[in-house]
Amino acid sequence: MPSKGKIQPGLLGRINEWRVLRTIQRSGPLSRAELARATSITAPTASKAVEALLRDGWLLEEDDADVRRGRPAKKLRVPSEGAQVLGVVIDQPQCRLVTAGLDGVLRDETRFTTPESYAALLHTALTWAQEHLAQPKVRTHGLCVAMPGLIDYTEQRGLLSPNVHITDGHTPALDLQNALGVPCVLIHEIHSLSLAERHSGSAQGLDDFALMDLSTGVGFTAVLRGQPFTGHRGLAGELGHITVNSGPEARLCGCGNRGCLETEVSDLSLQTAMGAASLDEAIARYNAGETEIVNAHLDYLAIGIAAAIHVFNPPHLFLNSRFLQECPALLPALQSQLAIRTLKPALDDCTIRLAQGNKSEGVIAGIIEHLTNALLPTSLQELHLLDPALAP
Numbered sequence: 480m481p482s483k484g485k486i487q488p489g490l491l492g493r494i495n496e497w498r499v500l501r502t503i504q505r506s507g508p509l510s511r512a513e514l515a516r517a518t519s520i521t522a523p524t525a526s527k528a529v530e531a532l533l534r535d536g537w538l539l540e541e542d543d544a545d546v547r548r549g550r551p552a553k554k555l556r557v558p559s560e561g562a563q564v565l566g567v568v569i570d571q572p573q574c575r576l577v578t579a580g581l582d583g584v585l586r587d588e589t590r591f592t593t594p595e596s597y598a599a600l601l602h603t604a605l606t607w608a609q610e611h612l613a614q615p616k617v618r619t620h621g622l623c624v625a626m627p628g629l630i631d632y633t634e635q636r637g638l639l640s641p642n643v644h645i646t647d648g649h650t651p652a653l654d655l656q657n658a659l660g661v662p663c664v665l666i667h668e669i670h671s672l673s674l675a676e677r678h679s680g681s682a683q684g685l686d687d688f689a690l691m692d693l694s695t696g697v698g699f700t701a702v703l704r705g706q707p708f709t710g711h712r713g714l715a716g717e718l719g720h721i722t723v724n725s726g727p728e729a730r731l732c733g734c735g736n737r738g739c740l741e742t743e744v745s746d747l748s749l750q751t752a753m754g755a756a757s758l759d760e761a762i763a764r765y766n767a768g769e770t771e772i773v774n775a776h777l778d779y780l781a782i783g784i785a786a787a788i789h790v791f792n793p794p795h796l797f798l799n800s801r802f803l804q805e806c807p808a809l810l811p812a813l814q815s816q817l818a819i820r821t822l823k824p825a826l827d828d829c830t831i832r833l834a835q836g837n838k839s840e841g842v843i844a845g846i847i848e849h850l851t852n853a854l855l856p857t858s859l860q861e862l863h864l865l866d867p868a869l870a871p
């Protein structure tokens with residue numbers, strides 16, 4: 480970070496805009512006086528940042544609905560109408576197209592069967608986004624693509640997605656940005672889920688936690704001091720492809736290996752193992768007493784979770800799985816298995832709870848986070864490390 484004396488006045492202005500926006504995103508509507516107090520920025524300086532954010536459509540200022548003592552007070556808030564962000568969730572067996580206001584509240588969600596070619600996927604997403612961009616009196620601030628697999632963040636490119644191979648080698652966000660002319664960003668679905676979990680889910684107020692998504696494949700991320708640990712190139716966290724079953728019956732994984740954690744314990748793989756036509760059917764059958772197949776796979780999940788706990792020592796681990804959410808007997812059974820597979824002090828140090836994961840909320844949290852941080856020059860986008868209270 481440059482020394483204080485060398486910071487350009489324009490740069491300070493950008494930092495103040497970021498601080499003001501982040502504070503209102505976190506605290507909700509504030510008057511200008513409340514904002515100056517909350518940010519410790521002098522009123523004239525905060526006012527300058529507010530004007531810039533109002534001009535760019537990031538804030539609205541309007542009469543407070545909750546006026547007390549008959550004195551009107553104007554509040555600044557993030558707009559829920561007249562402005563939007565878009566999200567594309569690439570997944571199996573369905574993808575999602577999501578819209579939301581800048582406040583992150585979802586407006587609508589469309590699902591479609593994952594196409595068999597990248598060109599078809601891009602065409603569907605592009606046609607949908609163009610329709611939304613053409614809406615009168617609504618400004619589209621940006622779009623996020625969330626997807627699983629290995630993603631090179633420096634190139635915004637999917638490298639290898641064992642569950643959605645059509646994205647391998649492609650740059651969906653850059654391709655959409657070139658066609659649409661609005662900022663588009665690619666984010667790993669587990670990072671988008673961790674943002675949503677922190678913003679409105681089980682991890683609110685937590686700077687250190689781990690998240691394991693067990694829905695389609697197995698995604699994992701450890702958030703350390705407010706930042707997901709991504710490895711040097713963004714490829715860290717692929718716990719789903721550690722081998723947990725080396726037996727002859729181990730199923731072939733989309734990565735080419737056999738017996739990967741995700742072929743044994745994801746919701747989709749448990750459904751497949753039960754021969755159920757849908758996840759709803761599989762869960763209903765489990766709750767009706769057909770527990771043998773799922774219970775036989777619990778030890779693999781315990782092995783995977785033990786690896787995560789031993790490597791990262793997270794104080795909290797959140798599990799995102801409809802099986803775990805809708806089958807009350809499963810989490811206690813998993814805890815018993817974890818007691819066998821994990822060193823006791825490490826397990827005692829980690830609370831394991833269910834996530835409230837939602838990939839639609841995740842992709843929207845991803846674009847709002849990206850656009851908010853884009854207010855800052857790249858070199859300062861980790862400023863919140865200096866000010867943890869303003870971390871995402």
Ligand SMILES: [Zn+2]
Nearest residue numbers: 720732734739
């Ligand atoms: Zn694999």
